[in-house]
Each structure stands twice: as structure tokens, then as C-alpha cells.
Amino acid sequence: MDVEAAAQSVADRLEDLAVDVALENGHITVLCRPDELLRVMAALKGGEPGFPYFSFMTAVDYPPKPASEEAAGEAGRCDLVYHVAAALEGVGVFVTTSVPRTGADPVHPARVPSVAGIYPGAQWHERECFDLFGVDFEGHPDLRRILLPDDWVGHPLLKDDDPSVNDLEYTPERRWPEVADQR
């Protein structure tokens, strides 16, 4: 499939939904608002050509910048990047949406709807993103930490995270809460 034709088709489909559709580095890029994310993903998966293959999702963190004498301060944000593809044709779409860093805890990014209902494969990727970035995925069926221990404090891939608050001493009870009862 021709990438340009696919990009045109995506642009037509997302005319009312996306802020911007472009062709960058040989990939189709879609920029959208968080509240339109689910409709954008559903339109990408279902249309013609469809993008049914969920490759990965991740986040890129831009921490808040305090105001200085030279420049005004900047509020922090997290860019969520989803990669879905028409795998057999080798055409991929990068969907990007920005969420402000004003979640429940001031350093955490705000919520974004979970796409796991549309792409079941997104479930673990969103768990990882929650674990490492603290992004809250609304409607996720099972949002738990996945790589780090359950009692870990903080989200290490945030640029301003401080992992030193964690107590790293090993005790079986901490790592295996469910076997601790048997001792």
C-alpha cells in the first residue's frame, strides 16, 4: 500500500477528530486531544485501510519548568504515543496525545481513556505506562504495577522522579505478601 494514499485516507477519516495528520519519517502521524482518543483509535482500527495490529504505546515526559528571570514557567506534560499498524502492508500510524501533569498527585500526568477496549493488546502496555509514568488510564480493567514491586513509590521514567525515597532492603514479606501469611 502506498503510504501517501493511506495518509490521505486517515486524514479524511479523522477530519473532525484529529488536530493534525501528517507524514513524518515514513510514518503517518496523528495528533489528537485526549478526549477524542477513543474515537480516533476506533476509526483507525475499523476503517479502510484498517490498522488492526497494536504494536506498542508509551509516553514521553516533559516536566514542568519553573519560571526564571529570562523565561516564563512552563506547565509539565506527558505525550502519549500509540503505534498501530496495517502490519501486512508495512504502514504504521503514530497517534500522539498530550496530557497535562496535573493529576491527583501534582507530579503525575492526568487521566486518559484506556484503549484496551478497542485493542486488547494495549492492556499490558498501559499497565507499564502507569507503572513507569503514573498515567491513569480510565476504564482499564486491571491497572496494576507490572515491572516494579507493588509497594514501589514513584514512577521512575518521569524526569523529576526521585527513586531514593524507596526502601530497598529485601524482606520476604515485602516481595511475597501472599506467602508471608504462611510463616
Added chain:
Amino acid sequence: MAEQVPVAGQTQVGGDPFEEMLVNMGPQHPSTHGVLRLLIRVSGEYVEDCRFHIGYLHRCHEKISESQTYVQNIPLSDRLDYVGAVPNGWAQCLAVEKLAGLEVPARAEYLRVIAAELQRIASHLLFVGTMGTDLGAVTMFLFGMREREMVIDLLEAMSGARLTYHYIRIGGVARDLPDGFAERAVRTLDTVLSRIPDYDDLFTNNRILRERAERVGVIPAQTALEHGFSGPTLRASGVPYDVRRCDPYGIYDRFEFDVPLGSNGDVYDRFTIRLREIEQSSRIVRQALEGIEGVGGPIRTPIKGRFRPAPGWAYAHVEGARGDVGYYIVSQGGDSPYRLKVRSPCFGNLAGLEHLIRGWKIADVVAILGSIDIVLGCVDR
């Protein structure tokens, strides 16, 4: 945040022969191929629910990459999928090269293909062995390891290492082929291929093993695609997705090879497809060894001064031994990546399996898990 999980091994209801029981498997367990922990709720012999606990091998690859230079990051990629290391480095170098706009010399492209395909053969041979052990055929393990050893010797001759090669570098490869490599490689490949009929006798045509593998762990094509499966696991379900064919990188468009496909998506298909892939990879290596003869020149584009790609982002993916390995790199013009994300094939394969393992017998869990060929270093990163 600690989840409330019932105590492993403790029954929840009494008196019933099909009472529910929680079985803990791993993280130290030979059938979990590393440090995977499964919490399985069984009803009699059948799996009611299964939860995978990963992260025991999490080495903060992505976080470390944000504080090291681009060049320092390349050897880390070998530690992800440590039995199929070459394609990881290739994916990372490809992404960095895209970011920096570096050209790769023609001879290096051939060397990359030779290394990656030999690696695929070595990795699939290990799979053939471990799949045998998972089903109780230990001879298979010895067969697989025996042949893998010969292929590893070839990779050692190319790169100087036996497991984590660090062969593919930014802009090229580490070193050229040693003298007499082509003859030696062809001889080894002939030997490996001549032993595949032995595997067929032992596994493919063995009634006991077929009973355990056929129509077990079936993954339908559409489900496999939506759950983000890739590699031989996806192709066994009949989806012809191979990055080498669908989104060619390097010089793969110059070689003739077939993409073997399965029809049922069961454990048996996932086993046999890897045997066929060994044959196809050997075809590619032979063509590359012939093609490289007339191609001279440098094997690496030198990097001058401090290596700082321009601000921007790049994504590159290659077909690893286990599937689609991708690197997404964001640069802000500094010495190290601003963000580096690994799209790991094993993570995708394992994520999808969590739901698909329900309803099978507990003895099949080991077979199904073995058949997707996970490497936990690749899952946890």
C-alpha cells in the same frame, strides 16, 4: 497497593473433586524459561484463570539509556533478548541511523544479514530443544543444543563473543568476516539442515508428542493480531506478517526466501514453523555469502567527534527471532536519547497469552508457554 491474593496451594472450597485451587509456578521454575511467575487458579485439571507476574529481570534499560550516550547504549540491547541478541542491536542502530541520517556501507549490510540470520537459526535451535524438554522429550534438548553450538561457533568467529555479540554498531558492524568463513558457514549449515529429519523423527512425526501439541493452545489469526502477537507465533496462526517481507529494512528485498505459515495456530504449528524458518534463514545466509564476495569497501561509517543526532524522533523495527523488535527514540539534540522505548516482541506475545491460556489443562500450560518462545530478559527489559 499490595494486591490481596489468596494463599498459594490453599484450597478455597472443600469436599468437591473439582475444587478450585491456586497454583503458584515460578519465578524459579525450569518451564518458565527464566523468571516468570504464574499464579494459576485451577478447577480440577483445568485453568480457570491465570495471572502472569513479570518484572523479576527488569534492569531499567530505558531509564539507563537516558543517561548514557548513544554509542554506550548499543551493547545494552544484547542483554534484552539474550538468545537472539543480534536483531536487537540492529533495531537500535537502525533507529539511531535514521535519527542521525547515517548511511551504512554495502558490505556492512551483507554482514548484518549474515549475523542476524545465523542468530535466528541459533535461537530457533534452542527453541527446538526447550520445546522438547517442556513436553518431556529431553533428547530433543541435546539435539538442539548440539547444533546450536556449531552456529554459535560461527557467530563467535564473526564477532568474538558467544552470547552478547555487540556485533552491529552505529553506521556498520564491528569487524569483517575471518578468512575461510564462507566455506565453514556453508559446511555448518549443511550439517544443521541434514539433522532436521532427525527432529522430524523425534517430534514432528512422533505420535506421543503430536497428541500433546496438536489442537492445543490454539490462537485464532484475528485474536493474535489484535493482541499484538508477532514473529513465528503470529505466523503460526496464518498471518503472513514478517517485517523482512512487509516493511523491508537493510537489503532484505534482494534475497529470495519464503515466509512459512501455519494453518491452525496450535503448539504443533508453532514448533514446525520454526523448523521451516531455519531452512529459510539458511537460504538467506547462503545468498548473502555469495553476494558479499563482490562487495568490498568499508564495513562502518565512522562517527566523527561527539555523536549528537539532531532533535526529532525515529522508529525502526526489525524481525527478531521472536518477532517484531522496535526502537522508538526521541532526541532533543543531546549526547543521550531524551526517551528510548523498546517494543519487545516477547512482551507483546506474553501479554496476549494471559487471556488465551484459560480453559486449557494445567499440563498444557507449560507446552503453550514454551511454544511462544519467551525470553524474560526481553519481556522485562
